[in-house]
Amino acid sequence: MAIPMVSAWATENTLSLGQVVVDEKSNEITVIPVLLEVLDLCGAIVTIDAMGCQKEIARTMREEQADSLLALKGNHEQLHDQVVAFWEGAYRRGARASKS
Numbered sequence: 001m002a003i004p005m006v007s008a009w010a011t012e013n014t015l016s017l018g019q020v021v022v023d024e025k026s027n028e029i030t031v032i033p034v035l036l037e038v039l040d041l042c043g044a045i046v047t048i049d050a051m052g053c054q055k056e057i058a059r060t061m062r063e064e065q066a067d068s069l070l071a072l073k074g075n076h077e078q079l080h081d082q083v084v085a086f087w088e089g090a091y092r093r094g095a096r097a098s099k100s
Contacts, residue, residue: 004021004024004028004098005019005020005021005022005031006019006020006022006028006031006032006035007019008035008039009034017039018035018038018039019035020034020035027051028051028052029051029052029054029057032048032052032054032057033056033057035061036060036061036064037060039089040064041060041061041064041065041066042064042065042066043065043067044066044067045066045067045068045069046066046067046068046069047068047069047070047071048068048069048070048071049061049071050070050071050072050073051069052070052071052087053071053072053073057070058070058089061073
């Protein structure tokens, strides 16, 4: 039987930095903050899949001065629309600037 857990992994060093077991009546969202608390995130690049795209998790990474990349799916409808509009606007501004 597999044990569900969340791991922090240093890709460049192929090193596990920590793991937290997910309670059988819970999910990964509840243990990601626990794992982030024990890591020194200052200056680190943290990537998390769409399940970790949560306000508390993003806030923790900001407070700890980590650079972060959170996957965002369309089920976060309002935020997703804001991000798409931001990048579409940036693209249009860049396209206009390159024509000047």
